[in-house]
Amino acid sequence: MRNGEIFVAGILALFSVYLMVKSAELPIGFVSGRGPGGGAWPFWLSAIMLVCCGFIAFNWWRGTSPPSRSEEPFLDSYGWRMVITVGGALIVFVALIEVISMYGAIAVFLLYYLRFLGRHSWGLSLTISLATPLIFFFFFEGAMRITMPTGLPFTDPLFDLLYEIIY
Amino acid sequence: MEILSLLGGGMLLALQPLNLALILIGVTVGLFIGAMPGLGSVNGVAILLPITFLVPPSGAIIFLAAIYYGAMYGGAISSITLGIPGASTAVATTFDGRPLARQGRASLALVTAAIASFIGGTVANVFFTAFAPLLASVALAFGPPEIFALMLLAFATFVGLGGDDIPKTIFSICFGLVLGAIGFDQISGAPRLVLFDMNGFLQGIGFLVLAIGVYGIGEMIWTIDQARGEVETSTPKMTMRGMASDAAEATRRGWKGTAIGSVLGFFVGILPAAGATPASLMSYGVAKMMSRVPEEFGRGNPDGVAAPEAANNSASTGSMLPMLTLGIPGSPTTAILLGGMVIWGLTPGPLLFVQETEFVWGLIGSFYISNVAALLINLAFIPLFIWMLRMPFTILAPMIFVLSIAGGYAATRDMFDIWLIVIFGLGAFVLRRFDYPLAPAVLAIVLGPIAEPTLRQSLLLSSGDPSIFFTRPIAGPITVVALILLLLPALKLLRRRRGKAEDGAA
Numbered sequence: 001m002r003n004g005e006i007f008v009a010g011i012l013a014l015f016s017v018y019l020m021v022k023s024a025e026l027p028i029g030f031v032s033g034r035g036p037g038g039g040a041w042p043f044w045l046s047a048i049m050l051v052c053c054g055f056i057a058f059n060w061w062r063g064t065s066p067p068s069r070s071e072e073p074f075l076d077s078y079g080w081r082m083v084i085t086v087g088g089a090l091i092v093f094v095a096l097i098e099v100i101s102m103y104g105a106i107a108v109f110l111l112y113y114l115r116f117l118g119r120h121s122w123g124l125s126l127t128i129s130l131a132t133p134l135i136f137f138f139f140f141e142g143a144m145r146i147t148m149p150t151g152l153p154f155t156d157p158l159f160d161l162l163y164e165i166i167y
Numbered sequence: 168m169e170i171l172s173l174l175g176g177g178m179l180l181a182l183q184p185l186n187l188a189l190i191l192i193g194v195t196v197g198l199f200i201g202a203m204p205g206l207g208s209v210n211g212v213a214i215l216l217p218i219t220f221l222v223p224p225s226g227a228i229i230f231l232a233a234i235y236y237g238a239m240y241g242g243a244i245s246s247i248t249l250g251i252p253g254a255s256t257a258v259a260t261t262f263d264g265r266p267l268a269r270q271g272r273a274s275l276a277l278v279t280a281a282i283a284s285f286i287g288g289t290v291a292n293v294f295f296t297a298f299a300p301l302l303a304s305v306a307l308a309f310g311p312p313e314i315f316a317l318m319l320l321a322f323a324t325f326v327g328l329g330g331d332d333i334p335k336t337i338f339s340i341c342f343g344l345v346l347g348a349i350g351f352d353q354i355s356g357a358p359r360l361v362l363f364d365m366n367g368f369l370q371g372i373g374f375l376v377l378a379i380g381v382y383g384i385g386e387m388i389w390t391i392d393q394a395r396g397e398v399e400t401s402t403p404k405m406t407m408r409g410m411a412s413d414a415a416e417a418t419r420r421g422w423k424g425t426a427i428g429s430v431l432g433f434f435v436g437i438l439p440a441a442g443a444t445p446a447s448l449m450s451y452g453v454a455k456m457m458s459r460v461p462e463e464f465g466r467g468n469p470d471g472v473a474a475p476e477a478a479n480n481s482a483s484t485g486s487m488l489p490m491l492t493l494g495i496p497g498s499p500t501t502a503i504l505l506g507g508m509v510i511w512g513l514t515p516g517p518l519l520f521v522q523e524t525e526f527v528w529g530l531i532g533s534f535y536i537s538n539v540a541a542l543l544i545n546l547a548f549i550p551l552f553i554w555m556l557r558m559p560f561t562i563l564a565p566m567i568f569v570l571s572i573a574g575g576y577a578a579t580r581d582m583f584d585i586w587l588i589v590i591f592g593l594g595a596f597v598l599r600r601f602d603y604p605l606a607p608a609v610l611a612i613v614l615g616p617i618a619e620p621t622l623r624q625s626l627l628l629s630s631g632d633p634s635i636f637f638t639r640p641i642a643g644p645i646t647v648v649a650l651i652l653l654l655l656p657a658l659k660l661l662r663r664r665r666g667k668a669e670d671g672a673a
Contacts, residue, residue, distance in 0.1 A: 001601070008601050012338070019345055022360050026352060035627030038352030041619045042360055045341040045348075052341070055334035065332055067601050074600060079392050086388055087593055090568060094585050102576065106569050113568075118561030128562065136573055146577045 001070035006060050013053035019046035085117060101151035101159070103133035142166040173524065174296055177532025180525065181229060189222065189230040190533060194541045197237020198548065201254065202245050203574055208238030208254070208483075208500045216507055224511035225526050229533040231504055232487075236288065236537040239443075239483050240545045243280035243476050247273055248552050249567055250390075251382040255374050255613040256443040256479040258606060259451040261382065263464060263471030270467055274553055278410060279417035279469045280476040281545045283425040287477030288538040290429035291436070291484035296531060299488055299520070302437055307493065309438050311624035312635050316645035317438065318618040319636075321445040323652035324452025325607050333656050335603045343611025344618070346372050353620050367583030374613045375578045376587050381605045383571030384592020387564055389599050394560075410549065421473030424454040428477030435478075436485025444613050446482035447475035484534060491515055491527065 020043055027037025028044075060068040075083060089112055096105035110129035114120045140146045141163070150159050180186065193215075200211040211234045219227030242257035247264035260280065267276035294302070309317075322340050326333060349360040350371030361368045428450040435446035454474035455464040464471045483500075490501040494515040508515055513523055520527055555563075575588045595605055629635035636646045 005601055008597065019360070022362065023348075026355070026357055026359055030626070030631045035354075035623045035631075038355045038357055038359055041622070042345045042348040045345050049338050049341045049345070052334040052338035056332075056338070059332070059334065065602065075392070082392055083388065083593075083596070086391060087596075090384065090572075090589055090592070093568075094572065094582075094589055097572075097576075097585070098582060102573060106573065110565050110569060113565035114562065118559070118565070120561065132566070132569065136569075140573070140577055144577065146580075148573070148576060149582065 001067045001072055001074060002060075004074040005065065005067040006057060009053050009056045009060065013050055013057075016046045016049040016053060020050070086113075089113065089117075097149050097151070099151050101155050102148035103137055104151060104155065106133045106136065137162060138166065170296060173528045174532060176525075177528030177530070178535060179532070180225065180529040181533035181536045185222065186226050186229050186529075186533065187536070189226055190233045190537050190540050191544070193230045193233025194237035194240075194537060194544050197234035197239075198241040198244075198541070198544060199237075200234070201238030201241020202552075203241075203570070208235045209503065211235075211238050212500050212503045216503065219507060224508075224513060225529040227507065227511060228504065228526070228530050229537075231507060232530060232533055233537045233540070235483060235500055235504070236480075236534075236541045237544070239288075239480050240281065240284050240541045242479070243284070243472075244277065244552050247276045247280065247472070248555055249383075249570075250386055251567065251571065252378055252609075255378070255610070256447055256482075257475070258378065258444070258609055259447045259475035260472060260479075262451065262475075262606065263466070263468050266465070266467035267469070267472065272467065274409060274549060275413045275416060275469065276467075276472050277549045277552060278413040278546070279421045279472045281542055281549070282414060282417050283421060283428060283473035283477040284480040284545075285538055285542040286425050287429040287432055287479070287481035288484055288534070288541075290477075291433045291481035292531070292534045292538065294433050295484055295488060295534070299492055302488060305437075308641060310639075311621040311628070312639050312642040313645065314438065315618060315621040315625055316636055316642040316649065317435070317445065318614050318621070320645055320649040320652070321448050321614060322607075322611070323649040324449055324456075325610075326653055326656065332602055332604075336607055339604050339607040340611045343377070343608030344615040346377060346608070347612040347615025348619060353616070354623060365583075367581070367587075370581070372587065372612065373579060373584070374609070375575060376584045377591055377612050378609050379571045379575045380588040380591025381595040381609055383567060383575075384589060385595025385599060385605070387567055388592065388596045391564060392596075410546070417469055417473070421469035423457065424450070424470035424472070424474030425477045427454045427457065428474040428479075429481045432478030432481030433485040436482025437488045442486055443479040443482035444610065446485075447479040448610055450474040450478035480538075487534075491519060491530075 023039040023043035023046060026039030028039040029037055030040075031037050056065070059065045063069050089109060093105050093109040096108060099105075100108070107129045110132055111125055114125035114128055115122065118125075137148075140148055150156070181190065196215070197208065197211050201208060212231050215231070215234060219230055222230065238254075239256070242252065242254045243260045243264065246252045246257040246260040247268050250261055250265040250268075252258040252261050264276045264280065267273065325340065326336055345360070349362065349368050351357065351369070352359045358369060428447070431450045431453060432443070432446040435449060436443060451464075451471060451474050454470050455461045458464065458468070458470060460468070486501050487504075490505050492515075494505065505515055513519065513526065558566075571588065572585060576582075576585055579585075598605060625635050626633070635642070637643050
């Protein structure tokens with residue numbers, strides 16, 4: 001955690017500098033007759049962020065913040081496995097939305113999570129992962145009139161059928 | 168006396184069978200829409216606006232106000248049970264609501280939220296009834312310097328009260344404010360902070376994108392990691408007797424927060440552009456400051472649930488005041504209500520109280536009735552919300568992820584934002600591991616678009632002289648209090664060091 005603390009502070013400091021540079025694309029000073037320039041607000045806030053990173057590094061050096069005194073690793077083997085299996089699944093879930101539709105992606109994600117991470121029975125996993133997208137469809141498209149992504153054209157026949165029910 | 172008879176007439180109008188049915192349906196629909204992460208009162212009111220053309224204008228506004236009330240109660244439900252604030256007004260409710268739910272005391276948190284909301288709403292109704300025209304003129308005295316000073320106070324409550332790492336808290340606030348500045352410069356219209364030259368940033372980053380990322384994804388992954396796969400789901404049982412004892416405990420341990428939230432919430436709510444989010448945040452801060460056990464805040468103190476909940480309901484009623492009396496909406500929802508009134512042929516403004524007496528007092532009467540209806544309906548559904556918490560965590564967790572992504576898309580309709588939600592979620596998990604507080608960033612992204620233009624307008628008024636924040640009669644004291652709160656941690660640190668030095672010398 002001790003190394004991680006200074007590493008994260010360094011990354012955030014670099015990001016603050018990047019934000020300052022991007023803000024400076026617009027005027028950052030006082031423009032006569034028009035008040036502070038468009039870049040002033042984000043520029044000075046990013047500058048404060050940079051100063052804060054300096055203080056965080058100072059506290060790290062003095063060892064006053066809890067992570068800077070901690071000897072435990074940022075993530076142990078369980079933590080890494082969990083971040084990869086859950087975080088990775090979320091990324092795949094979002095990537096699938098534009099391929100097999102929001103509802104298809106929900107079904108696949110739930111089935112994966114319930115069956116393989118949650119170790120629930122096939123029956124329960126299949127029931128929840130099929131019922132949830134259906135309920136969501138009728139709630140979002142039917143009741144709230146919010147259209148969700150339907151994915152690539154191969155999903156059209158299924159959606160035509162479902163839309164016929166609600167319209 | 169005249170006010171009482173007008174109010175009585177208004178209540179009778181609200182109790183007519185059609186209007187009463189509209190109130191009951193509106194509150195129930197609002198409660199469930201508000202409880203969905205990603206959907207808030209704005210969605211409910213906007214979606215159901217067309218339905219209101221089927222009923223007379225007085226019934227229509229009563230229906231919309233009932234949805235608004237229901238959604239305000241509903242916002243607390245996802246904050247407490249899922250840990251995801253359904254709306255920015257309910258962010259502060261997660262601070263103590265979520266810890267209570269983790270301790271298996273979700274019912275206490277939900278009952279406290281319901282009772283505090285009811286009292287907040289009722290106190291605001293009484294203020295509204297008694298002082299509407301007078302308060303409208305006070306609200307008008309709030310110009311850009313006063314509103315900026317108020318925003319400064321909201322941020323100062325965070326820094327001044329936090330026992331956490333101060334540089335990290337300030338970093339978080341500034342980070343949220345910068346995220347809120349992405350998109351277009353509101354004054355010149357020039358594109359600003361288009362990060363990595365990706366066009367998706369041109370539309371800015373909404374509050375919900377950050378909130379759902381931080382709470383729906385980041386916080387969940389953090390919980391799964393901390394619990395090492397064995398998340399203890401509380402299995403609270405809900406009985407009538409249990410609810411009665413929770414109600415008694417909520418009253419005993421949450422009265423102070425309720426009182427602070429009810430009064431402070433209303434006054435912050437009536438200010439144009441301020442609204443329920445800073446109101447709930449400030450009330451939480453003040454309740455913590457005035458508590459005898461401030462260290463219990465953030466670990467499951469009922470006062471910490473009561474204060475923001477009383478405040479957001481009170482402020483919601485308060486924000487109706489500038490809309491009705493001046494025609495200035497205080498929040499996006501009241502802006503839609505205002506639009507509805509214009510479509511129905513009513514002109515909001517000072518004359519509304521004179522020309523459309525029946526409409527105005529019917530609406531005010533319906534506030535009282537909606538509030539009672541919302542309390543009863545909310546209490547009736549608490550067992551259902553508690554039942555949700557008894558689901559095994561390996562079912563609840565993927566459901567929350569799915570709700571976050573689908574709710575996020577419903578709110579923004581943009582895949583770019585969904586990717587941002589995932590990135591914010593994973594980033595929030597890392598920052599949470601290193602003790603960065605993230606709630607300040609979430610609130611800052613809401614308040615930033617109010618704070619920046621008011622700061623720029625104020626400096627334009629004073630030709631760049633910042634003393635404008637100190638010399639105006641209302642802005643001055645607010646700014647001074649904000650600065651004292653900001654400097655408080657440094658003063659405490661100095662005193663502690665001096666104390667240590669004296670001990671060493673002795």
